[in-house]
Amino acid sequence: MKTKTTSVTPNHSSLLQDMLAGPIVAVLSAGLISGIITTIFTISLVSLIFSGKLAKFVPYGVGWFLVGAVVLGLWIALSSSYRGNVASPQGKPAVVLVLSAAAISASVNAVQLLPTVCMLIVVTSLVTGICLYLLGYFRVGNLTRFIPFPVIGGFQVGTGWLIVVGAFSVLTGHKLSIANLATLSTPEMLWRWVPALLYAIVMLLVLRYKAHFMSLFVLLLGGILLFHLVVWGMGASYLELRQARWLLGPFPKGSLWQLPTMQHVSWGAISSQTPTILVVVLFAATDVLLNAVAIEVATEERLDLDQELKSTGLANFASGWVGGLTGYCAISLCLLNHKIGASSRLTAVMSAVVCGVFLLWGIPLLDYFPVQVLGGLLLFIGFSFMKEWLWGGWSRLHTIDYLLLLLILVFIASWGFLEGVSAGLLIAMAIFIVNYSRTNVIKLELSGAELRSNRERRPEETLVLDEKGQQIHVMKLQGFVFFGTANHLLEQYRDLFETETGRKLPLRFVMLDFRAVTGIDSSATASFRQMIQSSSAYETQLLFANVSEDIGRILDAQGLRATTLSLLGDKTHLNDCLEWCEEQLLLEASHTAPKEHSFALVLADMFREEDVEHFRDVLIRKEFAEGEVLFTENAESDALYFIEKGQVAAWISNPFGQQERIRSFGVGAIIGEMGLYTQAPRSATLIAVEDSVLFLLTKETLDQLEKEQPLLASSFHHYIARVLAERLGQANNVLKFLLK
Known part of the structure; x- marks a missing residue:
């Protein structure tokens, strides 16, 4: 009308x-x-x-x-x-x-x-x-x-x-x-x-x-x-x-x-x-x-x-x-x-x-x-x-x-x-109140195998998280949590441990995501305290993620976020919590500090031994200080990046005009491959999280490789296709569970 x-x-x-x-x-x-x-x-x-x-x-x-x-x-x-x-x-x-x-x-x-x-x-x-x-x-x-x-x-x-x-x-x-x-x-x-x-x-x-x-x-x-x-x-x-x-x-x-x-x-x-x-x-x-x-x-x-x-x-x-x-x-x-x-x-x-x-x-x-x-x-x-x-x-x-x-x-x-x-x-x-209390305050439940942090992982790390991701559990909450809905949340939380016999691995980490929560009343804190007590009994870490300032004051007044803040500091976004939990599982899986993934191993996986040096020679080495911008959102896409040292993060502007981190990349990661192929503007801003060393492959250099060394270029394309397929598979898994 x-x-x-x-x-x-x-x-x-x-x-x-x-x-x-x-x-x-x-x-x-x-x-x-x-x-x-x-x-x-x-x-x-x-x-x-x-x-x-x-x-x-x-x-x-x-x-x-x-x-x-x-x-x-x-x-x-x-x-x-x-x-x-x-x-x-x-x-x-x-x-x-x-x-x-x-x-x-x-x-x-x-x-x-x-x-x-x-x-x-x-x-x-x-x-x-x-x-x-x-x-x-x-x-x-x-x-x-x-x-x-x-x-x-x-x-x-x-x-x-x-x-x-x-x-x-x-x-x-x-x-x-x-x-x-x-x-x-x-x-x-x-x-x-x-x-x-x-x-x-x-x-x-x-x-x-x-x-x-x-x-x-x-x-x-x-x-x-x-x-x-x-x-x-x-x-x-x-x-x-x-x-x-x-x-x-x-x-x-x-x-x-x-x-x-x-x-x-x-x-x-x-x-x-x-x-x-x-x-x-x-x-x-x-x-x-x-x-x-x-x-x-x-x-x-x-x-x-x-x-x-x-x-x-x-x-x-x-x-x-x-x-x-x-x-x-x-x-x-x-x-x-x-x-x-x-x-x-x-x-x-x-x-x-x-x-x-x-x-x-x-x-x-x-x-x-x-x-x-x-x-x-x-x-x-x-x-x-x-x-x-x-x-x-x-x-x-x-x-x-x-x-x-x-x-x-x-x-x-x-x-x-x-x-x-x-x-x-x-x-x-x-x-x-009666009708609202019947509403399920849990919007979505996902395991760590289904929902991952936006940290780019090496293939061997991905295999570990696929196997042990069930030890991480995410509960996305919604609406207003009060005495009517909090008790139902407590019952569902306890059910997680009562069904432990059906799990291959014990539950190690549970995250409560408050992003879609509009508020809580003081009576709901009693249920959260009982959830923390249940977690301690089963040697499980309960973490509070995406807590707003108002809700945080209520939780902190009761000391309910003490563990989360002591482990993560002020980085309590859901992605931060997921990344921390994944690191703990990877650390336990190796029994030592995770092995550094070198750029040389990526090249070895990409090319024959005699071609590695040829490809490395056409790359441009660049150093970026902590906080330095590699490229900005909507900028022209003219190159992709290989990380040899350090860590970088991708940020986008959300609908509220705020900058939000969507992914982080470590040593061996490849960045900007989509823009290199489609020539579309950059979809995010890339910033160095720490002092980093990266190698650039420009569009002009890739075109030259295709003409002068087609086998080398073919090996590169094949590897990029494999990386994109793995990322697409992970995205499809998340989408499948979101549509449940």
Whole structure:
């Protein structure tokens, strides 16, 4: 899928261009309908929060939330990296605040109630705004994606359930619970919530097959008209209906945006809701990122996730000062607008303006707004949250994940939202630990016969290592080693010695390669200590290779690398460990120091006795001091080298820009033969490890030999072919075991 890039930080020219994007009729229509839907949805959230003791303060809530919706919508419309980002107050933060508002209602007096709830809403939006901005500023927003998927689903389902419970409170004045079933089953109560339930079901069915914002608009308008037709047919009085709470209101005349005096705020009650405020932050951060990803998939445009966090953060911070509810991208409106080609900043701006227009001139209409339609809309929203995960999750989620989702729902319904969220995270962490502990921390196991150091060996040394290489064992570790995986590693390590009877030779050296290990915890060191004790019992050396600085500090604090450091010093790369172990086996095999392999023996193996001097005469002798460069990577290949004395090493640049040694060569080794034949640039940099003497055979000299002494050149080619075949065989053996 090709992705188009969008403006990350809109400038004046791009803003104007984005404003005029799309057909003007579609843009204006989409903006008008998006604004009406946002207004109605915002009012439904007001009724959700301001219920019970707070019901009489609904007009204040409408004023605060609509002004906040205007500020929020305009800010995000003009600063988002997505030009069609329609923003509105959101249901999840509202549900969380319902619980906080109820708790505050029960803990403060009548004078403190409205100022304290107002300040709770303000503080929540301000804190959410600051946190979102910081997540975007420090580019750590992706951390929220580490929340387990079934836990997010549990949040959604729990949110849906609480919205449904809140809808019943709005419709009947009673909470949906087992204790209230008898009350809710009376004829009077049935007339209040059954029509709203049927209305919500109709909305679900229609929008399932006709997912268009016009469908939602028509359903809302149709519900309102149907209610008033029934009222007209029954000849009921609007005053009686309003007194019986079948209609919203009455709303006072004049401006609804009035913030109460702050002198009566109960700051203790607000501070007690700190965990709840943090849950709102978590919800907002997660939803902003998930919504942005959903827009990227639907529109094939690449958004700046950090810019979305900063834009939404500043918008909530500004909205909070006027009493606005926490909000962000209304994903359904954004995607529906995109489908009809109305993804324009003008669409988002107009949606916010409509909220403001309604606040200034449309409030009298709320006196005639049916509570059943409002409650039905809340039921529809709650059921939508639940349907997506309870029905859709059955086929998408693993059984364990789906059960966790249901468990979170039970916790939220039984004990509360914060308790359910906390329990879900803890259970998800426990499941992850159990599943991760089943992962084999040993990525690969190889013997010294299968994996060799990059030290060039003489043929007789190769034969010894082929025979005795089983005495070396390499365990390549991976992942994070903690108490769950360390015990399994210990068991596998002990199995090495319990199967000794099947070995021809005893195990002498074991290396633990930490190159692919991301970290260890302190409890894992106990397992490593037991591995060292087992090694001592079987007279085996346990060496730690490729240990990072952080892991090394943990190991050294327990003295676990003492043997490795005493034997190898700071040369603890896996190749260094392998080379040291090979040298010990070679030393034991000869019972003396390894014999020096002379250049003369190589020539004797390559040519007839009478040809040795002829070939030596055409070579160029060169001396290199320790640390001197023979040739560099990507240099021209114009000669090969024979080592008569000393040692040299080949180095390459790894993907991280660091120099890494890939092979070392001693006396008698041949270097650079591939470049001599292919004329390809040097594949590595060669540096003298110690003072060395080398003989050079240039390409020009070899060409001359082929013309003047073809038999001599043929013997040389035959020997080089044999060397390359041996090296290829060794590489194939390693590859074969790596592919196991």
